[in-house]
Each structure stands twice: as C-alpha cells, then as structure tokens.
Amino acid sequence: MPVITIERKVLEKNDVIANQNREKFKSKNLFVMNFVSSPGSGKTSLVEKTIEFSRGKFKIGVIEGDVQTNLDAERVNKFNVPVVQIVTNGGCHLEANLVRDAYKNLENEDFDVLIIENVGNLVCPSSYDLGEDIKVVILSTTEGDDKPLKYPAMFRNASVLIINKIDLLPYLDCNIEEMKKNALSINQQLKIFEVSCKTGEGLSEWIEWIQKNVGKS
C-alpha cells in the first residue's frame, strides 16, 4: 500500500501566524497577555480594573473577543484606551490570524501592554497560540474549587491564575485553599493572585506584577 509520510502539525498554519504576531509584538516592546476563562468569571471586569489601577504606571491596549456583540469593546472604550472588537460569529476561540488582523487597527497607538480577551471557554482557546507572552486564566469563586481538575490543559498552559470574586467567599462553599491546591497540582509554576474586581482587593499586587514584566518582552 503506497504511504505518504508527512509529519505535520495540524495547527501549523495558526502557529506560523502566531509566531509572526510574537515577532511583531516583540519589535514593539509589548507585553502581551491572553485572558482565558469560562463565561462570566470576570474577564472584562479584570480588563477594566487593570486599566483603572495601571493609570500613571503603564499604558494598555485591548483586543476583545466575543461570539457576538460589541458590548465588551464599548465597556472598555469608556476608559479611553485603544480597543478593537473581534466578533467570531459562533467561533468558540480566537485564532492567530484574527489577532493579527485586529492588531492592525492598534498598530499606530501608543501602549505597553496588550490584553487579548479570548472567548469565554475553558477548552478550545488552550489549543490556539495567538502570539502572546503568557496566558492568564481567570477563575471565580462561584465556579467551584474543583474547576482546575476538570480543565487541566488550560491550567497547565497558563502562567498566571487570577482567582476573582473573593469578596463572595463568605457566601459560598468554595474552599479557596483547595482551589489553589488543585491548580498547583496541575501546574506548580502558576503565579496566583486572589482578587475582587468588585472591591479592588488584591489588584495592586497584580498591577505590580505586570509592571515588572513591562518592557521585558
């Protein structure tokens, strides 16, 4: 039987563009974060609070990804930062070419940190490199402490875990120590921040950590 040996990565097209994005971001000295989480964990709130708390320290540009609507870009736009919305029309994740095209609208803007807010989904976005420096996974206390064990690929691929909505802990059965233990059992290197985008608790530490990475890419 004739056999053609190919040995090619299925997502090589995406990976090639992701690496081009990475080179481009590097040439602009940008620190690029890909925010991933399930829907409703507070990704957009974290984008808003990160902008608010970083005033006077570093400048932020944002690419918003959603299945439908410009609502998130409209929220971010109120903070007077460069923002562009990607609507995937049903697509469950962002791909490198979408980020490349969206970034063209931001290229002439002046900022130090690019936040890419992915589509709310803890599965598919883990397979697609966008050219970011790091993935930041956001997990809220309302989602339960066993979530990392259910979506190991995402937690393994992330560098930072933001535990959001810690102001709700008194009302929930979520055991935050168990949540951290579960996340670290998948990825011992995870840098963890406990925050509340509602009260602002923990956000200063997060901003300080980003600041350390600005200009280093």
Added chain:
Amino acid sequence: MHELSIAQEIINIVKTSLPDGHQKVKNVKIRVGKLSGVLSDSLKFCFESIIYQTELEGALLVIEEIPVQIKCNECNSISIIDDPFFQCKNCQSFDVQLISGKELEITEIELED
C-alpha cells in the same frame, strides 16, 4: 466545537500533500495527545461529515492517542498520568515537565493499491 475546524485543517493538509494522479485515500493517520483539547470521536465524526460526497469520501481517520507523559525534575523518573494531577509517580513531586500529550499531528496518508 473546534473539532470541525481541526478536521478541516487536516483535510486541507491532506489535499495539499497528495501527488498528482494519486490513488484513492484509504487512511489518514494522526496523533492526538490526551491534553490537546481534542475529542477523538468528535474529530472522526467531523472528518467524515466534511469528506461526504467529495473525492476523499471513504477515507478513514486513524487516531493514535498519545498519553500524558511527565518527567520528574527531581528524580528524573518518567510517569504516564491518567488523572489531572501532574505529580511524579515515583517521588510524588509536582516539579515535573510535560514530555508528551499535547500532540496534534498528521503522520501518514495511506493510499489504495
């Protein structure tokens, strides 16, 4: 959900790898890591749906599932893990590196004789 776009990528790669005047494609062999985020049964279903009534109809997607393998940075042991705990089975350390499990690769196309 993204298995459909992955199946389409596989088909694109197969089509561009076939020589002119090739025989009918019998099998497409791929390697799928258990940590790749791809569900094998769903991928097979999407592959079959896309090739229906095309020149590739009848081709089988043959999937080799690759286990999640880790190497311990402390004792150098290699373990295969089935549960999501990235922990060395020899010394129980969590300081481990992933050596396989994220694969998503096409390896071979088999044609009919």
